[in-house]
Amino acid sequence: MPLVGVDVLLQQAQQEGYAVGAFNANNMEIVQAIIQAAEAEKSPVIMQASQGAIKYAGLEFITGMVKIAAENSPVPVALHLDHGTDFNQVIRCIRSGFTSVMFDGSKLSLKDNIATTRKILEIANPIGVSVEAELGKIGGTEDEVHVETREAAFTDPEEARYFVEQTGIKSLAIAIGTAHGQYKGEPRLDFERLATIKRLVNIPIVLHGSSGVPDEAVRKAISLGVCKVNIDTNIREAFVGAIRAVVQARPKEIDPRQILGPARDAAVAIIREKMRVFGSSGRI
Ligand code: G3H
Ligand code: 13P
Ligand code: ZN
Numbered sequence: 001m002p003l004v005g006v007d008v009l010l011q012q013a014q015q016e017g018y019a020v021g022a023f024n025a026n027n028m029e030i031v032q033a034i035i036q037a038a039e040a041e042k043s044p045v046i047m048q049a050s051q052g053a054i055k056y057a058g059l060e061f062i063t064g065m066v067k068i069a070a071e072n073s074p075v076p077v078a079l080h081l082d083h084g085t086d087f088n089q090v091i092r093c094i095r096s097g098f099t100s101v102m103f104d105g106s107k108l109s110l111k112d113n114i115a116t117t118r119k120i121l122e123i124a125n126p127i128g129v130s131v132e133a134e135l136g137k138i139g140g141t142e143d144e145v146h147v148e149t150r151e152a153a154f155t156d157p158e159e160a161r162y163f164v165e166q167t168g169i170k171s172l173a174i175a176i177g178t179a180h181g182q183y184k185g186e187p188r189l190d191f192e193r194l195a196t197i198k199r200l201v202n203i204p205i206v207l208h209g210s211s212g213v214p215d216e217a218v219r220k221a222i223s224l225g226v227c228k229v230n231i232d233t234n235i236r237e238a239f240v241g242a243i244r245a246v247v248q249a250r251p252k253e254i255d256p257r258q259i260l261g262p263a264r265d266a267a268v269a270i271i272r273e274k275m276r277v278f279g280s281s282g283r284i
Contacts, residue, residue, distance in 0.1 A: 001070065001071070001073070001074065001075075001076060001077075002070065002071060003066070003067060003070045003071075003077055003078060003079050003097070003099045004076045004077065004078050004099060005078060005099045005100055005128055005129065005130040006020075006022075006046055006078045006080055006099070006100035006130040006132065006171065006228070007100075007130040007170050007171065008076075008130075009044045009046065009076060009078055010170075010171055010204035010227040010228055011204070012044075012283070013044075013204065013227040013228075013280070014204050014225075014227045016283070017222070017223070017279070018222060018227075018278060018279030018280050018283065019207075019218075019222045019226055019227050019228060019229045019278040019279065019280065020043075020044050020045065020046055020227065020228055020229075020278065020280050021043070021045060021046065021228075021229055021231060021271065021274050021275055021278050021280060022046035022047075022048045022080060022082070022206075022228050022229065022230045022231070023045065023046070023047060023048065023231050023232070023235060023271055023274075024048055024049070024050060024053065024082060024230075024231070024232035024235065025047045025048065025049055025053065025062065025065070025066060026049075026053045026056065026057065027056075027057060028065055029239070029260050029263060029264040029267070030235060030239065030264075030267055031047060031065045031066055031069050032069070032264055033235075033239075033264045033265075033267035033268045033271060034047050034069075034267075034271055035047075035069040035070075035073055035075070035077065036264075036268045037267075037268045037271035037272045037275060038073070038075045038077070038271075038275070039073060039074070039075055040268070040272055041272050041275040041276070041280070041281040041282070042075070042281065042282050042283070042284050043075065043275045043280040043281050043282070043283060043284065044075060044076045044077075044078075044280060044283060044284060045075060045076075045077055045078075045275075045280075046077075046078045046079075046080050046100070046228065047066045047069070047077060047078070047079055047080070048079075048080040048081070048082040048102075048230070049062045049066075049079075049080075049081060049082060050081075050082040050083055050232075051081075051083065051084065051085065051086070051089060053082075054081075054089075054093075059092060059093070059096050060096065062079075063079065063096045063097045063098065066079045067079070067097060074284070075284055076284065078099050078100050078130070079097065079098045079099050079100065080098065080099070080100040080101065080102065080130075080132070081093040081098050081100070081101040081102055082102055082230070083102055083104040083134075084101055084102055084103055084104060085103075085104050085105075085107070087103075087116060087119065087120070090103055090120055091123065094123065094124060094127070094129050098129065099128075099129055099130065100129060100130035100131070100132065101120065101124065101129060101130070101131055101132070102131075102132040102133070102134065102173065103116060103117050103120050103131060103132070103133055103134075104133075104134045104173075105117060105133065105134065106134040106135065106136065106137050106138070106175075107137070110159065110162075110163070113133070113135070113163070114163060114166045114167055117131070117133045117163075117167045117169060118166070118167050118168075121167060121168060121169065130170065130171070131169060131170070131171075132169075132171045132172070132173055132206055132228075133163070133167065133169045133171075133172055133173065134172070134173040134174075134208075135155050135156075135159060135160055135163050135172060135173070135174060135175075136153060136154050136155030136156070136174055136175030136176075137153035137175055138153075138173065138175045138178060138179065138180065138208045138209055139153060139175075139179050139180070140179055140180045140181050141179045141180065141181040141182055141183050141184065141209075142181065150177070151190075153175055154174075154175045154176060154177070154190060154193060155174040155175050155176065155193070155197060157193065157196040157197045157200050158200070160172065160174065160197045160200060160201050161200040161201055164201040164203060169203070170203055170204070171203060171204045171205070171206055171227070171228060172197075172201060172203060172204075172205060172206065173205075173206040173207075173208050174193075174194070174197055174205055174206070174207075176189050176190040176191075176193050176194050176207075176221075177189040177190050178207060178208060178209035178210060178213060179209045180208065180209045180232070180233070181209070181211075181233055182211070182212060182233055182237075183212040183213075186214065187209075187212065187213055187217070189213070189217050189220075189221060191220060191221070191224060194221060194224045194225065194226070195224050195225070197225075198224055198225030204225070204226075204227035204228060205225045205226045205227065205228075206226070206227070206228040206229075206230065207221055207226045207228070207229050207230065208230045209230070210229045210230055210231050211231050211232065211233035211234035211235075211237075212233065212234070215277045218277055218278070219277065219279075222278065222279065229274070229278050231271075231274055234270050234274070235267050235270060235271065237270075238263075238266040238267050238269065238270040239263045239264075239266060239267045240263070241266065242262045242263040242265070242266035243259055243260070243262075243263045245262070246258065246259045246262055246263075247259065
């Protein structure tokens with residue numbers, strides 16, 4: 001079926017109490033792995049491309065691959081820009097056919113974050129493109145410092161309420177203790193803060209940096225209002241881990257298909273596992 005927006009997927013997830021996985025698509029094999037997993041699990045899915053992925057693969061290739069995957073599939077698929085920090089890049093993605101964009105204004109002042117998010121919504125809303133915003137700072141695992149510094153970057157619930165009121169945004173990424181990349185220890189999530197934010201904004205909440213967060217913690221976050229869960233690192237680990245295994249076992253192998261095929265299979269397996277944890281399996 002044609003690509004769908006993220007809002008429609010998250011509205012259903014919110015009503016039924018599950019989350020839709022948003023998986024980072026960096027190349028053809030990962031796009032194929034995501035769609036294969038979604039079909040096997042009968043799950044809606046979000047394929048997302050970061051600015052880095054777009055730089056690597058090219059905007060037209062990313063859009064083209066995901067469109068083809070969606071159009072040949074019975075599962076609903078959304079194509080989403082992950083962490084768009086540049087207004088013009090966001091617009092290029094919308095023009096290219098993305099059905100959803102994230103504007104990550106988390107490094108801006110609250111006033112500027114609100115102003116740019118609104119500007120994007122004014123363009124995206126009338127043409128049915130979904131917009132995700134970010135409030136608070138979701139860092140990288142390498143950024144982790146003292147607890148006080150870490151918590152200072154967490155999303156402030158009152159600020160979230162004000163932000164949603166001022167922008168009319170329909171989904172919000174928040175910082176409650178997750179980080180992008182591989183965790184050194186076990187991440188500790190501020191569930192109380194999540195519950196308070198959800199109570200004040202009552203829109204689908206997005207959890208970033210979800211690789212390495214224990215399944216139980218992810219389930220709890222979903223029960224408290226998270227409707228979109230972003231996964232990149234766990235796919236990278238599975239994909240590259242399988243490549244390493246083949247190359248080590250058969251150092252003379254020169255057929256890329258023999259190396260990337262098992263990597264694609266490994267990505268399918270981890271994505272299917274995540275869909276089951278998120279509760280999106282069997283929803284279509
Ligand atoms: O949120 C960050 C994603 O893992 C994308 O990472 O910018 O290296 O593509 P990337
Ligand atoms: P991880 O790489 O930690 O899974 O985070 C993914 C993410 O948040 C993409 O926006
Ligand atoms: Zn992220």
